[in-house]
Amino acid sequence: MPYTISHTNGALICSLQPQTSNTTAASIVLIGQGLLNYGQFLNNNLVSMVENFSDTNPPRSAFNGQLWFNPTSNLLSLFDASNAWHSLATQQWATNNFVQMSSATETTPTVFTALTFLGRFTAAEQTAIANVATTNGTVLLWMIQVAAAQTLDLTNSQTIAGVNALVTAGLITQARATAILTPSITPP
Numbered sequence: 001m002p003y004t005i006s007h008t009n010g011a012l013i014c015s016l017q018p019q020t021s022n023t024t025a026a027s028i029v030l031i032g033q034g035l036l037n038y039g040q041f042l043n044n045n046l047v048s049m050v051e052n053f054s055d056t057n058p059p060r061s062a063f064n065g066q067l068w069f070n071p072t073s074n075l076l077s078l079f080d081a082s083n084a085w086h087s088l089a090t091q092q093w094a095t096n097n098f099v100q101m102s103s104a105t106e107t108t109p110t111v112f113t114a115l116t117f118l119g120r121f122t123a124a125e126q127t128a129i130a131n132v133a134t135t136n137g138t139v140l141l142w143m144i145q146v147a148a149a150q151t152l153d154l155t156n157s158q159t160i161a162g163v164n165a166l167v168t169a170g171l172i173t174q175a176r177a178t179a180i181l182t183p184s185i186t187p188p
Contacts, residue, residue: 001018001033002015002016002017002018002032003015003016003030003032003033004016005022005025005026005030007063013025013026013030014030016030016031016032016033017032018032018033018034018035019032019033019034019035019036020032020035021035021041024060024061025061026061026063027048027053027059027060027061027062027063027066028045028048028049029041029044029045051069052067052068052069052076053066053067053068053069054068054069054070054071055068055070055071056070056071056072058070058077058079058085062079062085063079064079064080064081065078065079065080066078066079067079068085073087075087075088076088108183108184109183110153110154110155110183111151111152111153111154112151112152112154113150113151113152114146114147114149114150114151114152117146117152118146120180121172121180125171125172125176128171129143129166129171130143132169132171136169138165138169139165139166139169139171142162142165142166145158145162146162154181154182154183159181160181163177163180163181164177
């Protein structure tokens with residue numbers, strides 16, 4: 001029984017008879033059922049895809065959305081509906097943005113898990129907050145939101161408002177609120 005190979009949108013690429021392959025319909029070798037030594041073709045296909053078809057010449061029979069890396073120019077290109085390759089970035093852009101990304105990784109993080117965020121409060125502050133939450137709806141809502149959050153960003157307006165609500169409730173001082181919302185804080 002032949003394999004029918006189609007694009008994601010359903011358009012037919014080819015039909016493969018058993019024990020055959022097709023090396024022209026796509027940039028990879030399409031493998032029919034029961035092809036002898038199919039593992040060689042499969043592994044070569046996987047390497048080509050992982051490398052984004054790295055070669056000085058673009059891959060044959062490219063599909064819309066396919067990527068190609070040119071090692072001579074160090075550019076990654078995209079094949080689109082206009083049947084043309086388009087560079088995703090120039091070498092200068094990549095160089096400039098790589099340097100910026102490297103610098104950005106050295107900044108102090110502002111996003112924390114809820115547990116790490118709560119660890120910025122002392123044990124006494126945590127106990128006071130829990131005790132007041134039973135009678136103060138604003139503090140209770142803050143606790144529920146913190147518990148439900150996957151992460152908290154110290155620069156987010158809701159995070160800042162929640163910490164300031166603890167100041168208003170008299171649970172922490174303004175100096176502590178500032179320290180809690182400062183990214184480089186050391187644990188209490």
